[in-house]
Each structure stands twice: as structure tokens, then as C-alpha cells.
Amino acid sequence: MRETKITTKYEDEHATRLEVLKEDAKSLIAATSMEDPRDLLKLIDTIQRLGVAYHFEKEIKEALHLVHAYIPTDLYHTALQFRLLRENGFSISSDVFNKFMDKDGKFMDNVREDVTGLLSLFEAAHLGIPGEDVLEEAKSFSRNHLNLLTGKLESNIAEQVQQSLDVPLHRRMARSEARNFIEAYQRDKAKSSVLLELAKLDYNVLQSIYLKELKELAEWWEDMNFKEKLPFGRDRLIECYILALGSIANPQFSQGRKNTAKLCAVATYVDDVYDNYGSIDELEKFTEALDRWDIKTMEELPEYMKVCYLALYYSVDEVVQDASKHLDLEVLPYVKDKWIAYCRGMLKEAQWNQSGYMPTFDEYLKNAWISIGAPVLLTISYFGISESITEYIPHCIENWSTSELFYRPSLVFRLVDDLMTSKAEMEKGEIVNSIRCYMVQHDVSEEEAQDNIEGLISYSWKKLNEMVVRNSYPLPTVKLAMDTARCVQRIYKYGDFFGTQTQANIDCVRKLLFEPIPMD
Numbered sequence: 001m002r003e004t005k006i007t008t009k010y011e012d013e014h015a016t017r018l019e020v021l022k023e024d025a026k027s028l029i030a031a032t033s034m035e036d037p038r039d040l041l042k043l044i045d046t047i048q049r050l051g052v053a054y055h056f057e058k059e060i061k062e063a064l065h066l067v068h069a070y071i072p073t074d075l076y077h078t079a080l081q082f083r084l085l086r087e088n089g090f091s092i093s094s095d096v097f098n099k100f101m102d103k104d105g106k107f108m109d110n111v112r113e114d115v116t117g118l119l120s121l122f123e124a125a126h127l128g129i130p131g132e133d134v135l136e137e138a139k140s141f142s143r144n145h146l147n148l149l150t151g152k153l154e155s156n157i158a159e160q161v162q163q164s165l166d167v168p169l170h171r172r173m174a175r176s177e178a179r180n181f182i183e184a185y186q187r188d189k190a191k192s193s194v195l196l197e198l199a200k201l202d203y204n205v206l207q208s209i210y211l212k213e214l215k216e217l218a219e220w221w222e223d224m225n226f227k228e229k230l231p232f233g234r235d236r237l238i239e240c241y242i243l244a245l246g247s248i249a250n251p252q253f254s255q256g257r258k259n260t261a262k263l264c265a266v267a268t269y270v271d272d273v274y275d276n277y278g279s280i281d282e283l284e285k286f287t288e289a290l291d292r293w294d295i296k297t298m299e300e301l302p303e304y305m306k307v308c309y310l311a312l313y314y315s316v317d318e319v320v321q322d323a324s325k326h327l328d329l330e331v332l333p334y335v336k337d338k339w340i341a342y343c344r345g346m347l348k349e350a351q352w353n354q355s356g357y358m359p360t361f362d363e364y365l366k367n368a369w370i371s372i373g374a375p376v377l378l379t380i381s382y383f384g385i386s387e388s389i390t391e392y393i394p395h396c397i398e399n400w401s402t403s404e405l406f407y408r409p410s411l412v413f414r415l416v417d418d419l420m421t422s423k424a425e426m427e428k429g430e431i432v433n434s435i436r437c438y439m440v441q442h443d444v445s446e447e448e449a450q451d452n453i454e455g456l457i458s459y460s461w462k463k464l465n466e467m468v469v470r471n472s473y474p475l476p477t478v479k480l481a482m483d484t485a486r487c488v489q490r491i492y493k494y495g496d497f498f499g500t501q502t503q504a505n506i507d508c509v510r511k512l513l514f515e516p517i518p519m520d
Contacts, residue, residue, distance in 0.1 A: 010208035014201055021198040022055050028194060029059045037070040038077050044084055046192075049169075050185065050199035051178025051206075054250050064088055075100055075117030079124035086127040087170070089468055089475045094134045097121075101134070107141045115149055118142045119161055126170040129466040130459070156187065171461065173246050173490035174483060178203060179511050197519075204516040209251050211513055213258055214241050220262065226269055229307045232277055233269040236498050239491070240264035242509060246487025247381050247480060256384015259319040263380055266308075266315050267342070267373045268498065273308055274346035280354055287347045291340050312339065323383045327390065331383060334397050338376045341401075345371030352432045361437040365411070368434065372417060374410035374484070375400060381480055392474045405473050405481055408460045412485040415453050415460075420492040421499065461485070 011018075025047070032043050040063055047053050053060060068090055072078040078096055085092040101107055111117055122142035128135030146161050153161060169177070182199050185191055214237075221237045244260035274283055286305050289297040290312070298309045316339060320331040345367050352359060359367075369375075379397055386393050400406045418434040438449040464485065467478045491497035494504035 008205070008208040008212050011205045014205065018198070018201055018205065021194060021201065024194045025052070025198055026056065026059055028192065029056060029063060033063055033066055037067045038072065040067055041077060041080050041084060045080060046185070046195060048084075049177060049181040050195060051174060051182075052195075052199050052202050055202070060088070064090055068092075075111050075114055076120045079117070079120035083120075083124040083127055083170075086124075086465070086468065089471070091469070094128065094132045097134055097138060101137075105134070105137065107137065112145050113149070115146070115153060115157060115161070118146050118149075119157075119164060122146060122164055123169045126168045126461070127465055128462055129469050130462050156184075160184070167489065167493065171486055171489050173486045175206075175245065175249055175512055176490055176508060179517070182517060200517045200519055204519075206249075206251055207513065207516055209254070210241075210245055210257075213254055214238065214513065217241060217258055217261055217265075221265060224311060226307075226311070230269055230272075230304055233272040234498060236268050237261070237265050238509060238513075239498055240268065242491060242497075242512065243377070243484075243487055244381075245512070246490065247377075247484040248384050249483070252387075253384050255322060256381060259322065260377055260380045260384060262315055263319060264373075264377055266311050267376060270308055270312060270343070271346065271373065273305065274343070274350050278305070278350070280351060283347050283350055287340075287343050290343050293336055293340075319380060323386070327383075327386060327393065329393060334383075335376070335379055338379050338400065341370050342373050342376050349432060356431070358440055359432065359437055361434065361441045364432065364434060364437040365414075368414045368418075369407060369410040370401075372410060372414040374413040375406050378406055378409060378481065378484060381484065382477060385476055385480060389474045389476050392477070396473055396477050404463055404467060405477060408463045408467075409481040409485045409488075411460050412457055413488045415457050416488050416492045419450060419453060421496045 029043065029047075032040050044060055044063055044067075047056060047060065064085060067081060068085060070081065072081055078100075082092055082094070082096055100111055111121075119142070121138050125135045125139035125142065128139075143165065146165060150158060150161060163180075178199070182196070182203060185199070186196055217237060226233060227235055241257075241261040243264055244257045247260065248257050273286070278286065282302060282305060285301060286309065289301060289309060293313075295310065295313055298306050301309060316332075316335055320335050323331040348367050349371055351357070379400070382389075382393065382397055389396070396403075396405060415434055422433040422435045434453055435446060435449045438444070438452060439446060442449070442452075444452075464478065464482050467473055467481075468475065472478070490508070491505065494508075495502035497505055
């Protein structure tokens with residue numbers, strides 16, 4: 001997928017000022033690089049959290065090389081250095097925390113009252129990989145002592161602590177975090193006026209680009225006419241676009257964002273056909289027709305399924321044609337097989353639900369990470385950033401069914417979705433979900449099942465971190481996988497994002513797409 005430059009009236013009006021601010025920020029990075037490494041660490045963290053790091057990838061990489069050899073002595077900067085280096089693909093051992101631990105492997109008493117150090121440690125601990133026991137100890141220790149301190153803290157730091165205990169920084173959706181951090185940063189007495197203005201202006205520029213893309217998608221969606229042709233389905237174009245921008249935020253990947261949103265919107269209707277509308281006989285015929293991938297095979301399908309089949313077929317064709325133009329690669333096979341696997345997975349779930357069969361938890365997971373549809377959307381998203389990873393594309397998306405790059409973000413998607421929607425789905429008669437399957441297989445309570453599923457989500461995050469540490473895949477692809485998981489954690493945090501909207505989710509959409517940040 002080619003990189004495209006989308007400009008808007010807002011961007012044109014502020015282009016000169018934006019360039020001035022970017023140059024001033026580069027000067028700030030250069031000047032800080034000549035001073036205390038601790039200040040440089042703080043500056044890099046600020047730039048990343050403000051959402052403008054994509055402008056300074058070269059400068060940040062050079063700055064991280066400078067601080068890589070630095071050995072901090074305090075907990076705050078040790079943890080900050082560890083987190084920044086790990087999340088940017090630099091090698092650093094968790095042994096750096098040993099100096100804060102006693103001979104029994106426990107953190108020393110003298111850091112229990114260090115709020116900023118504990119908060120930094122808590123955030124760093126979420127960059128751990130399987131087997132790093134010291135980071136599990138760090139997570140438990142920092143969480144416990146932050147909870148003990150919450151009633152004694154000033155409002156500003158108390159708010160930061162509560163946000164992190166609720167959702168650690170490593171799992172936050174980047175664009176939502178940028179908005180929240182900008183609002184917090186402008187209250188910081190030590191703030192940089194250059195960085196604050198840049199962050200606000202850049203946020204509004206990106207928002208104007210996103211809104212332009214959404215308007216283009218709305219025209220395409222209106223032409224599809226799903227509302228009239230399939231009135232039983234969910235019309236969730238905006239929600240699908242949020243998922244796309246959460247996975248691919250950088251402005252140059254406009255076409256990738258739009259393509260991901262398109263297939264997500266179609267997939268939502270296909271999901272409703274399998275979940276709520278089709279008989280098993282109809283669904284089996286639909287799946288068989290899709291497996292043959294030929295519009296001639298749809299003649300025996302009922303009319304509503306013909307609408308779905310045609311929409312799916314031509315939407316996929318449109319997306320792969322666009323990708324194929326700019327890659328020396330036949331894209332269709334990579335997309336088609338995941339669509340077929342997706343529909344087979346949903347057929348199996350429909351058969352389970354309609355027959356009353358309760359699979360084991362392991363049997364459920366083997367199917368459910370595919371039936372959530374994430375492998376389809378991840379494939380389109382990887383093609384969406386292919387300009388930056390062209391030579392690695394086949395390696396990243398071949399053998400997808402055994403690839404951690406697909407499995408881990410898909411599993412997070414599936415399990416987070418189940419945690420938030422299982423009750424409503426069971427009320428509709430859908431008995432098969434991860435919580436229910438775990439309860440039956442292991443004969444445990446719903447609360448115990450949920451705890452174990454949250455543990456599986458945390459383990460999947462460790463495996464994603466491991467891909468960065470081990471350099472298993474190109475860093476942009478792992479970051480995309482992580483950003484997809486972050487987006488899912490955010491959109492399901494306050495209810496079923498693709499179901500009945502909660503006020504928290506409505507506010508999230510409003511701030512991301514429709515409400516600019518005041519520049520005063």
C-alpha cells in the first residue's frame with residue numbers, strides 16, 4: 001500500500017506554523033542531548049506521550065543511543081530508561097532493577113514512599129517478557145504501594161496514579177493518550193510552550209485528516225446501501241474507522257486506514273448474518289460459496305446473503321487491487337484465505353450455539369481467535385503500512401495461522417471482547433464464549449474464570465513485548481500489532497463498542513474525530 005499525503009484546509013492554513021514548531025522542537029532535542037541524560041529521558045517520554053514522536057523518529061533514535069549507556073541511580077530514571085529503550089526496540093536487561101532489591105529478591109523499603117519512582121516502575125513492569133520474574137515482582141510491589149499511597153497524594157499525581165492503575169501506559173490507545181496527556185501537560189508548570197503548541201496543532205491537523213477520510217468513507221458506505229438492503233445488521237462505520245485509526249495513526253497511511261475501516265464495516269454485517277440471522281443450512285451454503293471465491297456460486301443463496309457476498313467480494317477486490325499496484329506481490333491470496341477462515345470460524349460458533357454444544361476452553365480458543373475477524377483486519381493493516389516494510393511483507397503474513405504476530409493481538413481482541421460482551425450475548429442465547437467455556441471446563445466461578453482470562457491477556461502482552469526484545473519481526477509490524485491490541489483495550493474498556501454505546505465511548509469518539517483542542 002502506497003504512502004499517501006492527504007491535506008486539508010486546516011493543515012494548509014497552519015502548515016507554516018507547524019514547520020516552525022517542528023524545527024524548534026528539533027532544536028530542543030539537540031540542546032537537551034548535550035545536557036543531563038535524565039532531562040533527555042524525560043523529554044523523549046514527553047514527546048512520545050504528546051503524540052508527536054512520529055515527526056522526530058531519527059532524532060529520538062539518536063537520543064536513545066546517547067542514553068543507552070547511561071546508568072541512572074534512582075528508581076524513577078532507571079525505570080523510565082528501561083521503558084523507553086524497550087518500547088523502541090533497544091536491548092536492555094531487567095537486571096537494572098536488581099540494585100533496588102534485597103538478597104531475597106524483594107524491593108527495598110527505602111523506595112516504598114517514592115511515588116514518582118513507584119509509578120515509573122509500575123509502567124516499566126508492563127514491558128516484561130515471559131520468565132522475567134523481577135518485573136512481575138516490580139508490578140506487584142509498585143501496584144500495592146501505589147494503592148496504599150493514593151489517599152495521601154496531591155490531586156495531580158493522584159490522578160496520574162489512578163489512570164495507570166486503571167490502564168497502564170503501555171496498553172493505552174495512542175491518540176486517546178495524546179489528547180489526555182496534552183490536557184494534563186498544559187497544567188505542568190515545567191511545560192515547554194513549543195511542545196505544547198506543537199502537540200495541540202498537530203492533534204488538530206490529524207483530526208482534520210481523519211475527518212476528511214471519514215467523510216470519504218461515508219460516501220462509499222452510502223453507495224453500499226447496507227441500511228436498506230440489510231436492515232437487521234449493525235451500522236458501525238464510525239466505530240470501524242476508530243479501530244482503523246487506532247491501529248494505523250500516522251497521517252501518511254491514509255489508504256491503509258480507509259481500507260481497514262471498509263473491510264471492518266463489511267465484516268460487522270457478515271458477523272450479524274452468522275450470529276443472529278442465518279439458519280445453519282444457509283450459513284453452510286454461504287461459507288461453501290465463499291470458499292470457492294466465485295460470484296457465480298452465490299446463485300443458490302437467499303437474497304440477503306447475495307447482498308453480503310457481493311459486498312464482501314467486491315470490497316476485498318477493491319482493497320487488494322489498490323495494494324497490488326504498489327507491491328510486487330499478488331495480494332488476493334493473503335486476504336482471501338483469512339476471510340474464508342473467518343467465516344468458517346463463525347460457522348462453527350453458530351453450529352455450537354444452535355446445537356447447544358459446549359466446547360472446551362481450549363477448543364473454543366483454537367477457533368475464536370480467528371472468528372473474531374482480527375486476522376483479516378491485521379492483514380489489511382500490515383499491507384496498509386507496507387511502504388515502510390515492503391521487503392518483509394511475505395515473511396510477516398505467510399504461515400499466519402502459526403504466527404505470534406497474528407495470534408497474540410487476535411487473542412487480546414477475542415478475550416477483551418468476551419470480558420465485556422459475554423453477559424449480553426448469553427442473554428441473547430449465545431452460550432459459547434471464553435468465560436463460560438472456562439467455567440465449565442475447570443469447574444470454577446465466573447470471577448475465577450475472568451481472572452484467568454485477564455491473566456491470558458497479560459501473557460499475550462508479554463509475548464508481544466518478546467517480539468520486540470527478540471527482534472522476531474520488523475518493529476513497525478509489531479508496533480501495529482500492539483496498537484491494534486491497545487485500541488481494542490480502549491474501545492471495550494467502557495462497554496461493547498460495537499453494540500449499544502456508552503457515554504464514555506461517545507466522548508472518546510467525539511474527542512478523537514469531532515472536537516479540536518483549543519489553541520489558546
